[in-house]
Amino acid sequence: MIEKRTTYNYGTAILAAFEYLLEKYPEVFVIGQGLWSPWYVGNSMTDLDKKFGKQRVIDTPVAESACTGAALWQA
Amino acid sequence: MKPIVVHPRIDFMLYAMDAVVNQAAKWSHMTGGQAHPSMTIRGIINRGGEQGAQHSQALQAWFAHIPGLRVVMPATVADARDLLIASVLCKDPVVYIDDRWLYDQTDDLPPVIEFDLRLERPRCLRLGSDLTIVGSSYSTRLALNAAEELEKLGISAEVIDLRVLNPFHSEEVVTSVTKTGRLLAVDGGWGPCGIASEVLAVTVQHINPANFKSSPSRVTLPFAPAPTARNLEKTYYPDTNSVVRASLNLMSS
Numbered sequence: 001m002i003e004k005r006t007t008y009n010y011g012t013a014i015l016a017a018f019e020y021l022l023e024k025y026p027e028v029f030v031i032g033q034g035l036w037s038p039w040y041v042g043n044s045m046t047d048l049d050k051k052f053g054k055q056r057v058i059d060t061p062v063a064e065s066a067c068t069g070a071a072l073w074q075a
Numbered sequence: 076m077k078p079i080v081v082h083p084r085i086d087f088m089l090y091a092m093d094a095v096v097n098q099a100a101k102w103s104h105m106t107g108g109q110a111h112p113s114m115t116i117r118g119i120i121n122r123g124g125e126q127g128a129q130h131s132q133a134l135q136a137w138f139a140h141i142p143g144l145r146v147v148m149p150a151t152v153a154d155a156r157d158l159l160i161a162s163v164l165c166k167d168p169v170v171y172i173d174d175r176w177l178y179d180q181t182d183d184l185p186p187v188i189e190f191d192l193r194l195e196r197p198r199c200l201r202l203g204s205d206l207t208i209v210g211s212s213y214s215t216r217l218a219l220n221a222a223e224e225l226e227k228l229g230i231s232a233e234v235i236d237l238r239v240l241n242p243f244h245s246e247e248v249v250t251s252v253t254k255t256g257r258l259l260a261v262d263g264g265w266g267p268c269g270i271a272s273e274v275l276a277v278t279v280q281h282i283n284p285a286n287f288k289s290s291p292s293r294v295t296l297p298f299a300p301a302p303t304a305r306n307l308e309k310t311y312y313p314d315t316n317s318v319v320r321a322s323l324n325l326m327s328s
Contacts (some may be wrong), residue, residue, distance in 0.1 A: 002206040005183040010155045013184065014173065017159035018079075020187050025077060027234065028163060032081030032117075033216075041085050041119060044203050062081060068091035071078035075114040 011042035085118035099168035100143030118280035128300035146241035148216035152182035203233035206257035211237035221318035256288035
């Protein structure tokens, strides 16, 4: 039997990892700057907020320390 | 919960160093293993494009220096997907660093297999006998391109992709350099106290000097902040030619 393979580029491979994790693990969430308009990360996060909701894909203000600290507390 | 924090530019992740270094990296140690902050911090390296010195840094060595963190730097399409999944499923805090210059690489991947990040190690991506080129992330891409050019010149280069920088696994590098007798370490960061320094250090530490056919060498950034002008960027960042030239120097010295 031939194994089913899918073509990715490096960016869509990262996107596929996010989708896999968010679909399979309800405890996974994503937080960071510009996640609702992630134009600056290639295609690596496209539409995650639309697929998985803005509660699990959280767009933050420009506050790196605060969002990392908040995420750490959740871990 | 298993959070993934995204820092679109690793430069600005420095604001979060206290949470990463003083908190996340320490909890397991300080609580006798009772607390594992299972979080992944994605930092993106965003070089070139005339963005200037504050938006272009490759700071992997900072995080590789800290015990209690794991640091992964995928070079291949398969690792971009599977190491991110392994990072998030890992119980420890992980810094996952990707480089935008790799985003166009393509590959056909099988369905996802969940790996245990603790077992992932450097990997030999190309077998060779004359010299060993060690890279990570985009530097591995340069090493592979250079190996192809070197083959046309009759030189057989082995390429080792580090993949996981923290904890730093030296065995694969040491085994390869013991075989070839020549080492070129390539890193997208600066030279002093960087990843390439560590690669050189483990080989001189673990390999008998008599086994070296030439002194180990490295290709890194010039020790200066990144320029902004396009023509200067072109000379600042190492490319395939830089790696080929350094390899030829190793072969002739």
